[in-house]
Amino acid sequence: MHTVKAIYPGTFDPLTNGHLDLIARGAKIVDHLVVAILRNAEKAPPLFTVSERVEMITEATAGLGNVSVATFDGLLVDFCREQGATAVLRGIRAVSDYEYEFQMAMMNRKLAPEIETLFMMPAEKYTYVSSRLIKGVFELGGDVSSLVPPLVEERLKAKVARQK
Template identity: 80%
Template sequence: MMATKGTKAIYPGTFDPPTNGHLDLIARASRIVDELVVAVLRNTQKGTPLFTVPERVEMLREATAEFANVSVTMFDGLLVDFAREQGAKAVLRGIRAISDYEYEFQMAMMNRKLDPELETLFMMPAEKYTYVSSRLIKGVFELGGDVTSLVPPNVVERLKQRVPGNGK
């Protein structure tokens, strides 16, 4: 799908925590669409989050402040309903590996079934972030590993506050 004037897209996710891979996609998508809404999912089935939804929204707002056409909010319920409420024509999804594609393809097809007008845009992160996931960041940091090159500085500070004993 080629972006046209007035194209608004939603980039949904849990972002627990936001990574440089997320920011790479946000930066690149902000050059393609007129407006990008980064939407933090409120109710998730991915287990207990490290950060609250308001904390994730705040970290993303801080990290995306330089992008005039990017906003950050939260949502729950069906993505297609949220996209309709927002007047969005597309959903942005990141693909790091074939395993991501299989899951994302299913989601895109279900979204298409629920709203045939909503398109899904798949983007790959920069090569240096293809292995980075929020789950991996949390695990490495909790075990004392250095993740400073993989997350924004404001996220590093939040991780240090949340996970005692890791001063890296």
């Protein structure tokens, strides 16, 4: 029997309810979903360490039996091959996401034609949510409780308290 293992890559700094929505829905359509945290992101310095993000995602997805968490650096297609994955799951919130994700999917297809890209849109209530936006709003004192899991909100508060 053919099983489908997919990789859902990202920085997840921090994990949002939009991420969790895609994880839960993606886990329903593949046999195994690996949430893969990119270690060498080119983005601004992360708020949470890689180990903190692994811990938060592991805790938030504990009820999903076919989801695991891993970390990687380098090419995504190389990580997919190492994991035995045949698909990549990517979220698209807006047209601007699509343009970037389309380019990445085409490059990945060129590098590894055996790996398919699955695009999913988050639930409507999360279409504007990004980790960058969450961090910015939270750092300015805004309420993000409906946009992140409670465990992430607690850790955001602890981070801010330590920085004061």
